[in-house]
Amino acid sequence: MNVPLLQVRNLTHSFLEGEEKVHALRGVSFNANQGEITSIIGPSGCGKSTLMYLLGLLDQPDSGEIIINNNSISKLNEIQKTQLRNEKIGFIFQFHFLIKELSARENVALPAIKKGEDSEDALERADQILNQLGLSEKLDRFANKLSGGEQQRVAIARALINSPSLILADEPTGNLDTANSEIVFDLLQRLSREQNLAVLLVTHNNQLARRCDRFISMNDGLIVD
Amino acid sequence: MTMSLIGIIFGISFFIVTQAQTSGFQTYFIRTILGTNGAIRISDRFQDMKGTVNKISKDGQFKFQFKSREDAEYIDGVDYPGKIRNALSEFPSINGISEVFECNAALQTKSRNYSVQAHGIRINDHMIASEIENQLMHGSIENFLSDEMGIFIGNRVAERLNLHVNDRVNIVGKKGNFQLRVSGIFETGVSEIDKKRIYISLATARSIEGKRFGGSVFQLSMFNPDNARSVASQIQQTLGHRTVSWQEREKVWLDVFKALRISSAITVSTILLLSGLGMFNVFAIMVIEKTRDVAILRSIGFEPKDISAIFLWQGMIVLIAGIVGGVLFGVIGTYLVSQIPLEIRGIFTTDSFVVNWDISHYIWAILIATIFVSIASWIPARRASKVEPAKIIRETI
Numbered sequence A: 001m002n003v004p005l006l007q008v009r010n011l012t013h014s015f016l017e018g019e020e021k022v023h024a025l026r027g028v029s030f031n032a033n034q035g036e037i038t039s040i041i042g043p044s045g046c047g048k049s050t051l052m053y054l055l056g057l058l059d060q061p062d063s064g065e066i067i068i069n070n071n072s073i074s075k076l077n078e079i080q081k082t083q084l085r086n087e088k089i090g091f092i093f094q095f096h097f098l099i100k101e102l103s104a105r106e107n108v109a110l111p112a113i114k115k116g117e118d119s120e121d122a123l124e125r126a127d128q129i130l131n132q133l134g135l136s137e138k139l140d141r142f143a144n145k146l147s148g149g150e151q152q153r154v155a156i157a158r159a160l161i162n163s164p165s166l167i168l169a170d171e172p173t174g175n176l177d178t179a180n181s182e183i184v185f186d187l188l189q190r191l192s193r194e195q196n197l198a199v200l201l202v203t204h205n206n207q208l209a210r211r212c213d214r215f216i217s218m219n220d221g222l223i224v225d
Numbered sequence B: 001m002t003m004s005l006i007g008i009i010f011g012i013s014f015f016i017v018t019q020a021q022t023s024g025f026q027t028y029f030i031r032t033i034l035g036t037n038g039a040i041r042i043s044d045r046f047q048d049m050k051g052t053v054n055k056i057s058k059d060g061q062f063k064f065q066f067k068s069r070e071d072a073e074y075i076d077g078v079d080y081p082g083k084i085r086n087a088l089s090e091f092p093s094i095n096g097i098s099e100v101f102e103c104n105a106a107l108q109t110k111s112r113n114y115s116v117q118a119h120g121i122r123i124n125d126h127m128i129a130s131e132i133e134n135q136l137m138h139g140s141i142e143n144f145l146s147d148e149m150g151i152f153i154g155n156r157v158a159e160r161l162n163l164h165v166n167d168r169v170n171i172v173g174k175k176g177n178f179q180l181r182v183s184g185i186f187e188t189g190v191s192e193i194d195k196k197r198i199y200i201s202l203a204t205a206r207s208i209e210g211k212r213f214g215g216s217v218f219q220l221s222m223f224n225p226d227n228a229r230s231v232a233s234q235i236q237q238t239l240g241h242r243t244v245s246w247q248e249r250e251k252v253w254l255d256v257f258k259a260l261r262i263s264s265a266i267t268v269s270t271i272l273l274l275s276g277l278g279m280f281n282v283f284a285i286m287v288i289e290k291t292r293d294v295a296i297l298r299s300i301g302f303e304p305k306d307i308s309a310i311f312l313w314q315g316m317i318v319l320i321a322g323i324v325g326g327v328l329f330g331v332i333g334t335y336l337v338s339q340i341p342l343e344i345r346g347i348f349t350t351d352s353f354v355v356n357w358d359i360s361h362y363i364w365a366i367l368i369a370t371i372f373v374s375i376a377s378w379i380p381a382r383r384a385s386k387v388e389p390a391k392i393i394r395e396t397i
Helices: A049-057 A078-089 A104-115 A119-132 A149-160 A180-196 A206-210 B001-037 B081-087 B123-129 B141-148 B155-161 B202-208 B225-239 B251-289 B289-298 B306-336 B361-386 B389-396
Strands: A004-017 A021-031 A037-041 A063-068 A091-092 A166-170 A199-204 A214-219 B039-048 B050-058 B064-066 B073-074 B094-110 B113-121 B137-140 B150-154 B169-174 B177-186 B195-200 B217-222 B242-247 B341-345 B347-351
Touching: A004 A049, A004 A199, A021 A049, A021 A063, A021 A199, A021 A214, A037 A049, A037 A180, A037 A206, A037 B113, A049 A166, A049 A199, A049 B389, A091 A149, A091 B081, A104 A119, A104 A149, A119 A149, A149 A166, A149 A180, A166 A180, A180 A199, B001 B039, B001 B251, B001 B306, B001 B361, B039 B225, B081 B094, B081 B217, B081 B225, B094 B123, B094 B202, B113 B123, B113 B155, B113 B202, B123 B141, B123 B195, B123 B217, B137 B141, B141 B150, B141 B177, B150 B155, B150 B169, B155 B177, B169 B202, B177 B202, B195 B202, B217 B225, B225 B242, B225 B361, B251 B289, B251 B361, B289 B306, B289 B389, B306 B361
Parallel strands: A037 A199, A037 A214, A091 A166, A166 A199, B113 B195, B150 B177
Antiparallel strands: A004 A021, A004 A063, B039 B073, B039 B217, B039 B242, B050 B064, B094 B113, B094 B169, B094 B217, B137 B177, B150 B195, B169 B177, B341 B347
16 A cells, blocks of 8 residues: 655745746645655756755745655754754765765765764675675775766665665666666666655656656646646 | 975974973073072162052042152161061061172282172071072082181182182272182173172171171072062062062063063964964865765755864864874974074073973963864864755756
8 A cells, every 4th residue: 555655735945046036846746655656757947856855855945845754844953854864865866976085885874874873884784785786896996986877876875775765866867878777767666666665756758757656747846747 | 285284283393492492591591590689689678658659539448559669768778687587587488588788899819809799698598598509610508608708709700810719819898808718619600690799708798898787688589489579569568678579670581581482472373373274275175175075965964063073073183183293393393402502691601502391382382273273174164064955966967
């Protein structure tokens, strides 16, 4: 049975671009369920990434409500939001955003260390996750010495290490070739099933979007389909 | 960053070396003058307090009293030395009291006459109130004690008159002359004293000056000479005699040393300040370069304080390395400076740089470096913690 892990109610958000006020979201509402991948598609500038940042608690909505695990995040202070982001939400970006001075395993272990886990234990678990994602040979490689597909898998491993309930993937395949895109998508699909994760996938790739469990189409700050 | 670290090491070590050197000379000078002229000198008695000003408030209450020593009239010397000595013995901070009768005289040898300043003393008292015992180069206290006609002469006096221990010499005063025997030759290090001063017994000094009573001064030593100023003020108030502490007596030289120390401290602190500015620049650039990484860390759950801590920790590492290196080079530098030959004959005597090994120099150097480095790392750290992750990620994409 599908349980709505994430409930978004009438979300609006605007920001200043130069002197112009941009209304990025104009009242977005939807649910995302555990064990499912929900894709969000739409043209550039339609508000997909803004929605992701709001859901990832990196930004503040103008109005509306975000409910995660039946808890409204509007009641949380900054420290509680940061803690929630660390423990319950995993971020995957288009450009993977790894720290290049750290090795693959160190990048993956970072959120766990921040959570308070012992460094050695965190690194050991990072190794296990990287092994599962087929990167056992690249554990000690610096992030910038990995291929694009490998870097994205390291980013997925980092998003998973604290066993989150929600994965926010902002165009994770946008910078990858077809073969690597398939690998990353299959991985997300498998993880959402196996670990009962709610995955929100922003993509431009219509084919990938249609393979997801649910499908949301956005345009001009609104959900159109 | 390496240049900033070198700057901090250099600044700390240079601070330590310059302070050790300037305070070394000052400490040596103070030790010399305390050992020679005592911590406090009591001389003339006030005859009339013309310089006294009483400030009375409107309601008739006593506000304060100001006594100007300059406007008072004095009677030459201490009038009742016995009473003064008894009164002084009640001051617990005083550990030595020596009555000294000063007069001008001439020493005569077969070949020449030489003007000197004679100090009549009781050697047992004077040994406690001065460092005369340690200042003796030749002869001994026992020689002086065993011979009523004994004389201690400054080493420069001895050189000029070619006198040695046990030589005979005539002393000619205002009212008489005596033949004395050289009991010892001393060196204070203060050239003005070494070429003019002689010590004879108090009775002999009074005899050659023809003054059986009065006219003497008191030289006092203290357990803690740093308190001399306040104790001198109390004594003057209580005994009605002109009382001068060593700080007041040597004010000119002490001010010179103070000016030198402050000047060198400011100069060297500038090196630390510049290193701090260099470090600030490095951190400021680092924050700009690492904005993306900061955004990543924020997105995976790091709090603003965690981001600040990363930069502050880096600053701390540089500071600790700078302190360890700076103190090490400071110790080595201070030792090397102390080995440099330097002949000084004047306000004191030395043949090499005098240094003062004082923990406070190290503490000050570390404190100043800590302040500069803390500011230099705190401002960029604060800026880094205020990075808005969504904005940075949006702009990066």
